[in-house]
Amino acid sequence: MFFTKESSLCRTHLNDEEVCSKDNCPVQYLRKIISYMDRATQSLDVCMYFLTCQSLSNAIVNAHKRGVLVRVIMDRRMSSNGATQTILFYNNGVAIRLSYEDNLMHHKFLIVDNDLVITGSTNWTMSAFFGNFDHLVVTNQHSLVRPFVDEFDRLWKIFSKSQKDVEDLPSAFLQSSFNDTV
Numbered sequence: 001m002f003f004t005k006e007s008s009l010c011r012t013h014l015n016d017e018e019v020c021s022k023d024n025c026p027v028q029y030l031r032k033i034i035s036y037m038d039r040a041t042q043s044l045d046v047c048m049y050f051l052t053c054q055s056l057s058n059a060i061v062n063a064h065k066r067g068v069l070v071r072v073i074m075d076r077r078m079s080s081n082g083a084t085q086t087i088l089f090y091n092n093g094v095a096i097r098l099s100y101e102d103n104l105m106h107h108k109f110l111i112v113d114n115d116l117v118i119t120g121s122t123n124w125t126m127s128a129f130f131g132n133f134d135h136l137v138v139t140n141q142h143s144l145v146r147p148f149v150d151e152f153d154r155l156w157k158i159f160s161k162s163q164k165d166v167e168d169l170p171s172a173f174l175q176s177s178f179n180d181t182v
């Protein structure tokens with residue numbers, strides 16, 4: 001999937017049933033990503049630097065609500081940006097861990113049922129989907145999926161110390177919402 005400058009033109013039909021004939025229609029791509037997430041039956045692991053997209057966040061919460069084991073890793077600094085969906089996840093009981101190192105947690109990948117990976121340069125934000133030059137790759141090739149599964153498990157362990165940060169999220173969010181602009 002490639003997102004381009006022209007992707008912004010598709011924003012007008014984001015909520016329509018309209019079938020778009022454009023190459024690289026970001027609305028079709030978004031729906032495709034959501035459909036992969038909706039098909040998860042066992043696990044959904046999301047590792048995302050910046051996550052503000054409402055429809056993808058809803059798909060994460062929906063998976064959690066239907067009993068899928070959902071885990072989300074986010075960059076600590078970005079997670080307290082007022083635009084992120086961190087509080088939505090927190091309020092819905094989705095397991096979150098935050099990077100606590102000074103280094104950026106800059107990954108952008110999703111693993112569905114330890115069987116399929118979606119990854120690339122694209123943060124899950126509307127500006128990335130509708131206007132950035134970005135890309136995503138979808139693969140279920142075992143030799144590619146396996147290292148992502150291992151890396152997610154490794155990061156999940158490394159960031160286990162972030163539990164305190166997650167518990168402090170509501171107050172951190174309130175503070176940051178006064179300071180941050182989206």
Ligand SMILES: [Zn+2]
Nearest residue numbers: 010020022025
């Ligand atoms: Zn379109």
